[in-house]
Every structure is written in structure tokens, then in C-alpha cells.
Amino acid sequence: MELDPSTLDETSIYNFMMSTILPRPIAWVSTVDAGGRTNLAPFAYFMGVCCVPMTVLFCPVVPPYPRRKKDTLCNIEAVPEFVVNVASAACIDAVNLSAAPLPPGESEFDLTGMTPVPSSRVRPPRVSEAAVAYECRVRDIIEISAAPGGGWVVLGTVLAAHVDDALLDPATCHVDLHGLRPVGRLGGGAFVNAASDTFTLTRYKTLADLATRR
Template identity: 40%
Template sequence: MHYDSETKGLPHNPLKALVAPRPIGWISAMNRAGEVNLAPYSYFNAVASGPDMVMFSSSGRKDAMTFAEEGGEFVCNFATYALREAVNATSAPLPRGQSEFDFAGLTPVPSRNVRPPRVGESPAAIECKWVQTVPLTPLGGGGANHFLVIGQVVSIYIDDAFIVDGVVDTGAMRPILRAGAFDYFTAEPETRFSLERPAGGGGR
């Protein structure tokens, strides 16, 4: 079959199943008033190194984005299989001012170099300074409905239990990864493999 936004023909957009599995950015942010928001974003990834930068994409001007802009900072908490129910719970549309940390039974822990707290139960967290928000304007024109939020990494927390011989054991943390429809995947340590790049193909 052939799918496009005009003819459709499937109950769920296959883009989300084919650009997958996608990492989940579990974003905590704080506005100028000190209110904290915590929410998962499946349009999330690293986009640069030297300096290190990450991004998440918001459908509409949601609190994580507006708080990151106001406070100038945000934290990407590592979403794991053990925390899957809590990650999902923080996607609930709570009234502004109601704590997603409390709602999901999570512990806010002070970050090292930014004001927003990290999730204490998460094995890793990436602390970021907000760089810019890019409106994703569609080809047909009109106002943007989606916004790309870019942050520069200033500090990274990793639970020492997941550092083996100086290398982060990502699989042991069992990250959850977003697929299409209501599906997710998880990574397992035994699925890891290594490949040396061709000469001149870049380093780690």
C-alpha cells in the first residue's frame, strides 16, 4: 500500500512505527515562579556534540516547553522499563500547579547545574540550558503547531551501578523506546553488539 496524509488508509500514522523505536525524553522543567513540570516526549534525541545538544518536540506550547523557555533550563530524565507506569502517568494533562512528581509517586532530586529537579528513581539525567525554540512551520503555510526545543548539555548524572569499565551500560538500564500506536520496546543487555567503523568513519 501507499500511505499519505491525504488518502490515509491506516488507523494510525505509520511514520511513528517506521521511525522507531524512538528514545523518550522525560523532561522536567521549572518556570520563573518555581513551578515544576514533568512530561514524556517521544520526539527526542541528541542532535550535536562539541558542544553536546539535545532536542525535544512539543505538539502545541505545552508546559515543558514554556517552562524551559521561562526558566532557561530543563532536564532529560532516562525513561526505563521499571519506571514505565510512572512515565506514562506523567503524560496526564494535570492542571498547572499540580505536581506530576507527586501524581506519579516520584522523588524530585536537586540537579547539579540547573534549577529543575531530576527524577530520583531514574538511573540517568541530562541537565540542559535552553538554547532556542524553533517553530515547525508546514509547507502549506499557516501557524506552527509543533515546536522544536533545543538545549545544550551542561551536566550528566549517571548511577554508578551502570558504569562498567568506564562505559555506560545502556542495556542494563532497560530504556523504554516508543513505537507506533500504543506500542513500546525495551532494550536488553544481551542484545548489545559492537562494530568498528571503517577508517576515517568517525570515532565513538
């Protein structure tokens, strides 16, 4: 079956994308508004972009009517900095709770009981309970569409990264997957613990590597 997006309504497109683009890592984004009030919200449109400079992106979508922009987007337009806290199984209940539609200015840190700690390079705090956090300065905000079903791409340059000492191999900078237990978003209300069902494959990096499989 071939689907033509121009013939589908927003809900159908959302359901199709969310049940096929998966698992999606969750960026637990902390920001502050112009008055310094904190916000904490999860985003499952999230990915690394490149290493030099270290860059990440996340995508806030248009919220339900009557709001036009999510608080996170409004905050980074006023204070162009944010922290991506990696969502893990240890914090997943708080991550889910922080998606609740609080009025602007009310803090999800208070709602979830998570602990804000000062960042070293940016004004928004990071989540103390998160094992990994990226402090970012906004590089660009790209508007795809401000209409219902639309959204924005927020690109951030990473100025500093934080990681639990117990999870990091200092020789390679690999982070222990089973210690981190990152959570991914699936379709509907389903999530997955990314450390619970893994396997390893050998990457073929050269033509000589390919010759070994014959």
C-alpha cells in the same frame, strides 16, 4: 504504495510516522515555571544531536484544543532550562502516568510519587529514581508550526550529566545497557525494553576494515 502527506489527515500521518519511526527513545523532561512549580512529562520525539558541545533535542507537539502549547514548552520559555531524565523499565509506569493532562501548575512529581532532587547547574529538579539525567540550558527553540499537528524543536546544551555509579564504566564512559533497561516507544500504546533483544555488528570505519569482509 506512495503516500502524499498533503492528501492525508493529521491522524493518518501520525499513525504512519509513529508505526515506522521506531523505537523512539523517551525523554522524561522536568521543568519549572516562573513561580518555581515543577512539571514532569515524557516526549518520544527525542534524540542526541552532537558531542561538542554536548547537545540534545526533544520536540513538544501542539496539544489538543483548546491549549496551544504544552506546559513543558511554556515553562522553558519562562525559565530556559530543563532536565532530560532517561526513561527506564523501572520507572515506566510513572513515565506513562506523567503524560496525563494535569491542569497547568499541578506537578506530575506529586501525581507519580517520583522524587525531585536538586540539579547542580539548572533550576528544574531531576528525578531521583532515574539512573541517567542530563541537565540542559536551552540553546534554541524552533517553531515548525503552531497549527494543529505542528510542534517545536527544543535544543538543549548539556551542562551536567548524572549516572548511577553502578552502571558506568569510568574508563570508557559506556553505560551498562542491561542495567539501565531504557524503554522505547513504538506505535499506538506499545513500548519496548531496549535491553531485551539486542545484537552486535562490527562497524567498518576504514577501507582496510572493508577489505577484511571479502
